[in-house]
Each structure stands twice: as structure tokens, then as C-alpha cells.
Amino acid sequence: MSGLISIVLDEPTDYDAWRSRVRELIQDGIAPEQVSFGSAGCSGDLFGAAAPSAGARRALRRSSEVRVPRNFPKLARQVLCHRDAGRHALLYRLLWRVQASPRLLENEADGDVHAAKRLAQAVRRDVHKMKAFVRFRRVETEEGEAFVAWFEPEHSIVKLAATFFAERFAGMRWSIVTPACSVHWDGQALAFDSGARRQDCPDDDALEAHWRVYYSSIFNPARLKVNAMRAEMPKKYWKNLPESRLIPELTRSAERAQRAAPAGSSPSAASARRLVAAQPQQTVAVEGRPDSLAAVRAAVSQCARCDLCHFATTAVPGVGPADAPIMVVGEQPGDQEDLAGRPFIGPAGQELDAALLAAGIDREQTYLTNAVKHFKFVPRGKRRIHQRPTFGEVDHCRWWLDLEREIVAPRMTVALGATAARAVLGRTVSVTAERGRVMGDARTGGIVVTTHPAYLLRLPEREAVEQRRRFVADLRLAQEVAEA
Numbered sequence: 212m213s214g215l216i217s218i219v220l221d222e223p224t225d226y227d228a229w230r231s232r233v234r235e236l237i238q239d240g241i242a243p244e245q246v247s248f249g250s251a252g253c254s255g256d257l258f259g260a261a262a263p264s265a266g267a268r269r270a271l272r273r274s275s276e277v278r279v280p281r282n283f284p285k286l287a288r289q290v291l292c293h294r295d296a297g298r299h300a301l302l303y304r305l306l307w308r309v310q311a312s313p314r315l316l317e318n319e320a321d322g323d324v325h326a327a328k329r330l331a332q333a334v335r336r337d338v339h340k341m342k343a344f345v346r347f348r349r350v351e352t353e354e355g356e357a358f359v360a361w362f363e364p365e366h367s368i369v370k371l372a373a374t375f376f377a378e379r380f381a382g383m384r385w386s387i388v389t390p391a392c393s394v395h396w397d398g399q400a401l402a403f404d405s406g407a408r409r410q411d412c413p414d415d416d417a418l419e420a421h422w423r424v425y426y427s428s429i430f431n432p433a434r435l436k437v438n439a440m441r442a443e444m445p446k447k448y449w450k451n452l453p454e455s456r457l458i459p460e461l462t463r464s465a466e467r468a469q470r471a472a473p474a475g476s477s478p479s480a481a482s483a484r485r486l487v488a489a490q491p492q493q494t495v496a497v498e499g500r501p502d503s504l505a506a507v508r509a510a511v512s513q514c515a516r517c518d519l520c521h522f523a524t525t526a527v528p529g530v531g532p533a534d535a536p537i538m539v540v541g542e543q544p545g546d547q548e549d550l551a552g553r554p555f556i557g558p559a560g561q562e563l564d565a566a567l568l569a570a571g572i573d574r575e576q577t578y579l580t581n582a583v584k585h586f587k588f589v590p591r592g593k594r595r596i597h598q599r600p601t602f603g604e605v606d607h608c609r610w611w612l613d614l615e616r617e618i619v620a621p622r623m624t625v626a627l628g629a630t631a632a633r634a635v636l637g638r639t640v641s642v643t644a645e646r647g648r649v650m651g652d653a654r655t656g657g658i659v660v661t662t663h664p665a666y667l668l669r670l671p672e673r674e675a676v677e678q679r680r681r682f683v684a685d686l687r688l689a690q691e692v693a694e695a
Contacts, residue, residue, distance in 0.1 A: 216246050223250040223299070224367045226288045233303050237277050243307050248299035278310050286316070289331035292367045301327055337365050341372045347385055358385040361409055369394050373401050379525075379552040382509030398505060500614070504533050507614055511584050517607045519585035519600070524549045529580025529615050536693040538578040538621035539563070540612065542630040542663060546595050549586035554579050562664035563627075566679065570686035578619050582634030583608045600630065609634050616656070622693040623649075624656060625686065628663030646685055649692050657692050661685035 218232050236246060283306065290298050305323050309315050318324055347358035358380075369392040376387065377396050386395045391406040501507045508528040514520055527544035530553060539555075547557035555563055567574050582605055588595040600608075612634050616624065626632040632640045635658055636650075645660040662682055667675055 216241060218246060218248050218299075220248065220250050220299070224291045224370070226284065226291055229287070229291060229299060229302070230284075233306060234277050236303070237307060237310065243300065243304040246300070246303060248303070277306075278313060279306070280309060280313065280316050282316060283309070286327060286331055289334045289371070290327050292334045292371055293330040294366050295330055298330060301330075334366050334368060334371070338368050338372045340364075341368060342375055345376070345387060347380075354384070356384070358383055360385070360387045362387060362389050364389055367391065370403065373403075377401055380512070382505045382507070382512065382528075502618070504529070504615070504618055507611065507618065511611055514584065514611070517585075517604050519583070519587050519604060522588075523585035525552045526584045527552055527554050527581065527586070528584060528611075529578055530554060531578030531580075531619075532576060533619055535576060535578035535619055536622045537572060537576075537689055538580065538616065538619055538624045539627065540624060540631040540635055541579075541581045541627045543581050543583035543597075543600055544586045545597060545665075546586065546588070549595075554581055558668055559663065559665040562667055566664065566683050566686055569683045570690055572686060572690050578615070578621060580612065580615055582612060582631045584611055602633070605630060605634050609637075621656060623689040624658050625689050626658060626660045628661075628666065631663070632660045646681070647688070649688065652692070657689070659685055659689045659692075 216236070218236075220228060220232070222228055287302050290302055295301075301323060305315070305327060308323070315321060316324055319328070341362055341364055345360045345362050347360045350357050350359055369387065369389055373387075373394045373396075376385070376394075380396070382398070384397055386393060388407045390408075393404045393406055395402045395404065501510050511526045511528040514526055520526065523544075527548050529538075531538075541555065541559075544554060545557045545559060548554055548560070554560070564574060567577065583600045586595070587598045587600050587604070589598050590596075616635075624635055626635045629640070629642050632642065632645070640660060642660055642662060646662070648659075650658040650660075662678065662685075664682070667678055667682060670678055
């Protein structure tokens with residue numbers, strides 16, 4: 212063991228630091244069994260740093276070029292966040308073996324590959340739990356309103372998950388505190404700090420009532436499977452979830468409803484609905500008129516101007532730069548958009564992406580939003596089926612769209628479908644009659660009406676080819692006028 216090399220990492224989860232150290236080892240031909248990994252301040256490493264002996268090096272030095280498969284960095288970043296003490300050695304062993312077997316990671320039966328992917332899967336699941344079970348509490352600070360959440364992850368996942376929260380809650384100042392690490396968002400940038408204790412975080416606030424109302428409203432006693440629910444929402448998370456207080460009563464009411472249900476019919480959801488009605492109903496008033504996109508996003512997340520807010524997972528505000536030359540307006544968020552909190556990421560969004568690219572429009576420089584900010588749907592078993600918003604819901608939500616158009620002041624607005632056209636124009640129009648021409652001009656904000664990309668997904672392939680061509684032509688028309 213005299214020739215063992217000890218690698219001490221200041222930040223054990225930092226992939227770039229780990230990579231720079233192991234790259235040199237592989238270039239020098241140092242075999243995995245001759246390397247020991249440890250972290251600064253950790254007594255787990257039994258051997259001090261030692262220079263490699265001649266016997267520790269391979270007789271044949273390797274090339275200066277280190278072979279790294281394309282899918283290895285993502286796998287390694289996830290594995291490094293696992294709490295397993297042997298993760299660094301496992302990854303080095305994989306990288307060492309890849310030099311001779313470039314397609315090693317494709318071999319699921321390999322012991323090292325299987326172990327690494329199992330660790331990565333555990334980390335991804337922990338990230339998923341963090342996204343699902345973080346609950347912010349409102350606090351007042353010297354700088355104004357802020358939100359704080361306490362979470363206890365199994366692994367070192369705070370940095371992996373932080374970007375998700377920054378994008379989803381971009382318009383508010385927040386902190387997520389865990390025992391080992393904390394992350395803070397000031398509306399502009401993420402900052403990481405040391406961990407803290409549970410008692411340093413607030414216990415509850417008015418937002419908890421909203422969580423309980425939402426959870427009760429989506430509870431379906433006909434689909435209750437207690438073991439599956441506990442697998443997806445383990446009890447260790449319950450103490451930090453406001454809705455967990457409802458679980459015992461909802462479970463009992465579901466069991467009573469199932470026992471009382473007549474043969475051949477679905478169990479009643481009345482007991483869950485009664486719980487919703489019993490919760491204190493709170494309507495959040497928007498104070499003042501938001502004067503920036505960040506302020507609009509923050510206000511939209513609290514909107515209760517219509518009943519859709521009680522059933523959707525979250526509000527979905529627009530995304531894009533404040534000086535975007537083109538604004539694209541859809542009808543409403545879909546199922547995937549509702550879960551992610553971002554517009555146009557589902558199948559219709561992919562269709563739109565392809566058309567924007569064909570029309571020469573940069574999506575990153577385009578403002579994307581919807582006429583209605585909450586997902587309206589009809590539950591069908593495990594699926595949520597899109598339902599078109601009513602004129603009243605569109606008109607209620609038009610206040611937000613008008614704010615977005617006022618702040619962005621796009622040279623051209625593209626209305627996707629009849630609902631979006633009504634929201635933009637304030638009147639009902641025929642898409643077939645209005646498409647292919649510009650209303651107004653770029654100086655005052657021109658408008659182009661076209662079909663919604665979801666419509667293209669429902670067409671037979673032969674008809675879809677022609678309609679996609681026309682859709683791209685409409686987008687290209689908006690681009691040409693915006694650039695004129």
C-alpha cells in the first residue's frame with residue numbers, strides 16, 4: 212500500500228474538480244486499485260497522500276487524449292451527488308475501463324455500470340421529491356416579502372435542483388434551507404450557503420390554506436391506493452407538508468365512500484369536495500399594477516380572478532425577453548406545461564419550435580405566453596383532457612395578457628387559434644378568414660392570426676403537410692414585418 216495515491220476533494224460533488232484530478236491519473240496510467248478518494252476534513256481516508264511508486268504505474272503510458280463518452284458527464288454529475296462513500300472510486304473505475312471499452316456504458320449487465328446507474332437513479336428520484344415536496348412559507352424581511360422552505364434531501368441535490376426553482380419562481384425572492392446546504396434566489400442570481408436547522412425556518416403561514424384546498428380538490432377517492440400513495444409520498448416528508456394534515460381524514464372518507472358505493476358505479480367524491488368547501492377560501496388581491504415581467508410572473512402565481520386557479524397545478528406565465536420583437540400567444544397551458552410551469556413545452560410546443568425554426572425566428576428572442584394562464588381540463592381516469600376556456604375566463608385573464616403586451620411592446624403579435632385571437636383583439640374572429648395578412652403595423656404593434664400548433668397534430672399526415680407550410684408562412688410574415 213505504500214504506493215497508494217490519495218486524492219482529496221474540497222467539494223466532493225463538484226464534477227469539474229473531480230474530472231481535472233482523474234484526467235491526470237488516467238494520462239499517467241494510474242490504475243483504479245492504486246487510487247484512494249477522500250474529501251477535505253473527512254477522516255474516512257486511511258492513507259495519506261503518497262507519490263506513486265514505479266510499480267504503481269503501468270509500463271505503457273496512455274495517450275494524452277482521455278476518452279469520455281458523451282453520456283458519461285451527466286451520469287457522473289448525478290452519481291457524485293449520492294451519499295455513497297465509494298462513488299468517486301466507482302466513477303474512476305468506469306472512466307478507466309472506458310479507455311479500452313468505449314461502449315462500456317451501454318452494457319447494463321456490467322456490475323460497475325449497473326451500480327453507477329442505480330446511484331444516479333436514486334439521485335434523480337431525490338430531485339423529483341424535492342421539486343414535489345418543497346413548500347414555501349411567506350416571511351417579512353427588511354427588504355420586503357420573501358419565501359423560505361425547509362427540506363431534508365437524502366443526497367446532495369440542492370445544486371442540481373436549484374435551477375428548476377429559479378425558473379419556476381423567478382418573480383419572488385426565496386430560500387431553500389437543508390441541513391447541509393442552502394440556496395437563495397434574489398430575483399437575479401442563485402447563491403449557495405451552508406446548511407441550517409429546521410427551527411431557523413418559519414412553521415406556517417397563510418399559503419398553507421391554499422395547499423390544503425388544492426390537495427383536497429384533486430383528491431380522487433376512487434383511485435386511492437394507500438400503499439402507492441405512501442411510496443410516492445413517503446411519511447418522512449409529511450411533517451413539512453401542510454396538506455399532510457388532511458391525509459388521514461381523506462383516507463377514511465375514501466374508504467367509507469368505497470364501501471358505500473353501489474355495485475357497478477364509481478365511488479362518490481362528495482366527501483373530498485366537502486373538505487374543499489370547509490377550507491377558508493382566500494382570494495389574493497393584486498396590489499397595484501405590475502410594471503415588469505418579473506412582477507407579472509409573481510402576481511400571476513397568486514391570481515384568483517377565476518375558478519381555474521383552484522384546479523390547475525400552477526399558473527403558467529409567459530417567458531421571454533422584455534424587448535422581444537415578436538410575441539406568440541396561445542390558448543392556455545397544456546398538461547405538461549401545467550406540471551412544469553412553463554409554456555409550450557409539450558407536443559404542441561415542439562410543433563411550434565419546428566415552425567419557428569423554419570420561419571427563421573429565434574425562440575429565445577421571442578416572448579411566449581397564453582391567453583389563459585391556468586390549465587382547464589376534464590379528468591378522465593388517470594388523464595387530464597384539455598377543455599377550451601369560456602369567453603368569460605378568457606376575458607378575465609385578458610388583464611394579464613394586456614399587461615404583458617404593454618411591457619414587452621412587441622412589433623408583432625402572433626395569435627395561435629381563435630381563443631388567442633379573441634384575447635388579443637377583444638372580439639371573436641375567424642382564423643380562416645383572417646390568416647395570411649397583417650392587422651395594424653409594427654410601429655403600433657401588428658397582429659397576425661394563424662392556427663394553433665395543436666390543430667396540426669390532429670390532422671391526417673397528407674393534410675398536415677400543407678397546413679404546416681401555411682403555418683410557417685404566417686410566422687415568416689410576422690418575422691418580415693417585425694424586421695422591416
